[in-house]
Amino acid sequence: MLMKQNAIHGARWIAVCFAVLFAAACAQTKPDGLSSNVTPGTGQDFVVNVGDRVFFEEDQSVLNAQGQATLANQAKWLNRYSQYTITVEGHADERGTRQYNIALGARRAQAARDYLVGQGVSASRIRTISYGKERPVAVCNDNSCWSQNRRAVTVLNNATN
């Protein structure tokens, strides 16, 4: 079911891979089309077809065009499926100090949250949290991993899949 994925550009595809935690399958399989057997409105639909995360430059919390596009899609989806509340989790890479990175992750979560609110998602549906550098998804020792860890992830609180 995860072999077929939305045909989108590279960065978001990587994001989907990590989101669904089937990195091996992702690494070997090119996304080749819309997922046909994902039920619309489910958590899986959100992760696979919308994209649950946006990425940041080093020590930055500014959303780039791609991040804004992802969040706009998230907002559209969340406005359609209004039964969900969400937690936006902010994260930092390991190349900073622990306490600052907690605040930096919070700043990234806040940037994503503010964008979603600007797109019509009710602020009362959104909680934010920061994990600083404590929850990396990629563990190698160069920017290819660090750039995946500098992220804000939108998590559906009451998804059933």
Added chain:
Amino acid sequence: MRGNLKKLSVLATRIAVLAIAAGVFSGLLGPEPAKALVEIDITQGNIEPLPIALPPFSAEGGDSRLASDMTAVIAANLRRSGLFNPLDPASYIQKNMSVNSTPRFGDWRTISAQALVTGTVIQQPDGRLRAEFRLWDVFAADQMLGQQFYTTPENWRRLAHIISDAIYERLTGEKGYFDTRIVFVDETGPKDKRVKRLAIMDQDGANIRYLTRGDDLVLTPRFSPTSQEITYMSYGGTDPSVYLLNIETGQREIVGNFPGMTFAPRFSPDGQSVVMSLQQGGNANIFKMDLRSRQTTRLTNTAAIDTSPSFSPDGRRIVFESDRGGTQQLYVMGANGGGAERISFGPGRYSTPVWSPRGDLIAFTKQHQGRFMIGVMRPDGKGERILTEGYHNEGPAWSPNGRVLVFFRDTPGANGGPQVWTVDLTGYNELRLETPAFASDPSWSPLID
């Protein structure tokens, strides 16, 4: 959970200390001799460690293994300080020393010992240990110090640390730091699924105990300067928050009722308040909470990340980091907020400032060109010195006498992880402190009383 934590409680037994009356030994030593010849000036960098002989304490028919283990702990403490060079016991000429007889000083001069420690440990009929030691100035042929202690046998390591502190203090003129503990974050499991637990150990790495189970992410534990309490950040509640934990009773409480995430806590020097950051939207500001009145005070109010507050030892000022000027830099303000002045101006980013308990220096983490350093500067920002640098060094904390820094050093890649290191103020004596697993965020206790 509380029941378990109680079992982790610290040693509470007081150790009786009796200075041995000089008169008792006047027959051995004659009149009070002239000023000691052996002293260490620890303010110098890269000094030659003082040769010191520590023959195994005598057991006088008792547990000779305990006696020699105690001597080994003392020797290891003194060696790790970088100020002493405990000599190889194989070179000792005089054997089977008794604490009650005057050493043959010529034998110790021959092997270039400048100081000599003799001692004895005996189990009393009531089960307690009686330990006695003397510190001798070999060249002056003079007793510098003699003390006697009573304690329960399970306290033998503490006794060794107390004796180490007495030797250190007598020879350097500074308080020791061996009868202390270090609280830290124990880290196990793969890098992307780390389990973090609060742990506490003696300053030499012995007697590790775990204070939390690993269910919740915990970070940045810091000792109270006045009580058996630590403050730390935990993700256990609704919002990640600052907590207090009594390490004797296991009692835990949240600090304050803040609307949002609190982090980066640290006690005031009198132990009566905690300073910390409160996250408000994209900004972090510094607040203080009085632990008795529960009153909270806002200390900074900027559209920036203000964090890592640390009091000066007189309690009148606070150093912290802020990116209000664009990147992380160090600032000093009054203890009630206001008047913040930037003190760091070198190239790179400065963070995690910690004021020395002596007041003379501020230790920090510095990032520059992809390297992470531990350094110190004076409170006015002058006199910056880098003590260690590498891929990732972070989070210095002071020994209670302000002579040694403990910090963590991370190693890169999937199998990398943090380890605890110490470095003295000269920057020469850099040593790893062994821990059972990866370890980060070390914080030193005050001297135990």
